[in-house]
Amino acid sequence: MADAGFDIRQVARTLSLVENRRPESHAVLRDAYKTGKHIPVIGVTGPPGAGKSTLLDRLALHWAELGERVAVIAVDPSSPFTGGAVLGDRFRMDRASAHPRVFVRSLSSRGHVGGLSRAVQDVVAVVAAQGFERVIVETVGSGQADVEVATLADCVVVVSVPGLGDQIQAGKAGILEIGDVYAVNKSDLPGAETVAAHLEANLDLIYPGQPGVNEAGRIAGHGRPYANAVLHRRHGDAGADESFWRPPVVRIGAARGTGVEVLCQAVDDFLGWQHASGRDDIRRAERFQEHILRLASGRLLAQSLPDGVDHSLPLLADAVTQGAMTPWEAAEIFLDALSETWRQRRDTVENPPAPDKIV
Structure with a gap:
């Protein structure tokens, strides 16, 4: 080795x-x-x-x-x-x-x-x-x-x-x-x-063009195919003044x-x-943007589940199972509970209790 x-x-x-x-x-x-x-x-x-x-x-x-x-x-x-x-x-x-x-x-x-x-x-x-x-x-x-x-x-x-x-x-x-x-x-x-x-x-x-790198300029007869498609951010645009990849x-x-x-x-x-x-720098930046969003959303949800809210999930699931509500309605109730928790936390930050009220 x-x-x-x-x-x-x-x-x-x-x-x-x-x-x-x-x-x-x-x-x-x-x-x-x-x-x-x-x-x-x-x-x-x-x-x-x-x-x-x-x-x-x-x-x-x-x-x-x-x-x-x-x-x-x-x-x-x-x-x-x-x-x-x-x-x-x-x-x-x-x-x-x-x-x-x-x-x-x-x-x-x-x-x-x-x-x-x-x-x-x-x-x-x-x-x-x-x-x-x-x-x-x-x-x-x-x-x-x-x-x-x-x-x-x-x-x-x-x-x-x-x-x-x-x-x-x-x-x-x-x-x-x-x-x-x-x-x-x-x-x-x-x-x-x-x-x-x-x-x-x-x-x-x-x-258009041949497999691999194609030279700059519009390919005759092809115009500008799918210029707004996601794939052209990675592969270039056949209608622009730059090379592109097929x-x-x-x-x-x-x-x-x-x-x-x-x-x-x-x-x-x-x-x-x-x-x-x-394009490698652009692609790398997009990669880290996606990674940051995944990490942030996961952490935000984890931090937003106070005592009681996450315990309501089994109750909501039972209600859906019994036909009392749809999954969309259950999700709305769950989000409402989270919103109330966030509001209470915000009020606590903006209006903290007096020192003699803190046990």
Whole structure:
């Protein structure tokens, strides 16, 4: 492990503190964020069975053999009852996990929707401060709802696979809006070319030009397609006087390693273009904005539940169960109780009791 540049046990212990929100993690996170170090975050998402873990194994090994220190964060689904998870992804990353410059960590989603874990943003900050040079994040793989990775990663790789029986998936908005690079895995199987063709056809509806970086200027005959769409904040505008990016569709065979170098090059090309155009700073700022809002809303709700208010939840749930009210009505009652509590707290601050009245 001499050339790894990190102590695997120390990194694992530090991430456990962060994931479990131990009191010691506050100092760790403060130091990590204050370094201001930013490294590329590659998000890999797609449906279950698409071969994401095998692909991550190949990606991590590729960049590690080029001399980079690579952290792989695999988010696993968790039990809604115990919060535990079957952390099985490591078994499909046997090549990369044995490499001295690769660190593999599984995180339980702990019921968090969107395909990620609540702790993953902080974990990314910590591994950056620990000296890693690239992070690859694999999402749970829950399908169309698995789109939160777009707010975390600098480059999102969407993995598709033949044989799922629903070609219309390629045209759904969530898939087309989050991908920076598309990979069709198991490309030797029947139907792989059909999946790739469907993706290309749907990308044609949105993007002019050729896969990858396109030069500045309007593309003849295309006008200004979907100029206000969210995806163009990341990929540029074909009608503006600047270059733009059209997500490529790469055929790969992760199990055999075919096409992986082409995929890695596509990812690095996108990261290079994004950095040159200044979009990486914009994307990073949006990422932290989302993270701050999530933290603030969670903390605000936790601090807004005084004695008695949270105890009313079972009563309200029983009322909905018995048909006495709708969930929307129950939510209104709950919010009214919170509003009353906030009003009382405000009045106490504005009109504090006299010292002789305080027991």
